[in-house]
Amino acid sequence: MVQRHQKGLTLAERRFLRRLIFIVAVLGLLWIVFAPERGLLHYHRLHKQIETLSRENRELAERNAQLKKEIERLRSDESYLEELARKKYGLLKENETVYEFKSKTPKK
Numbered sequence: 001m002v003q004r005h006q007k008g009l010t011l012a013e014r015r016f017l018r019r020l021i022f023i024v025a026v027l028g029l030l031w032i033v034f035a036p037e038r039g040l041l042h043y044h045r046l047h048k049q050i051e052t053l054s055r056e057n058r059e060l061a062e063r064n065a066q067l068k069k070e071i072e073r074l075r076s077d078e079s080y081l082e083e084l085a086r087k088k089y090g091l092l093k094e095n096e097t098v099y100e101f102k103s104k105t106p107k108k
Helices: 011-034 040-076 078-089
Strands: none
Touching: 011 040, 040 078
């Protein structure tokens, strides 16, 4: 004869119920972690992407501020504009002569 527990379930039924609950819980946890477009892994990837984009955004904002300063300096600072023209483009003032001296390197 099969033994019945006070609640009416046999020992085999209780074991089966525990296993079923365990399997459902494991599957639920796996779904929470790996669910497409909703799981924790997807959330983690999105979080990393947001961090990367935020960092790039800050770097671009800093570069933008530097370029704005450079533009303002080019518009308003004649001496800076002259210095830049001399260095970058090799321009000279009127009646100015440049002498280039090449250094002699000893032959080995």
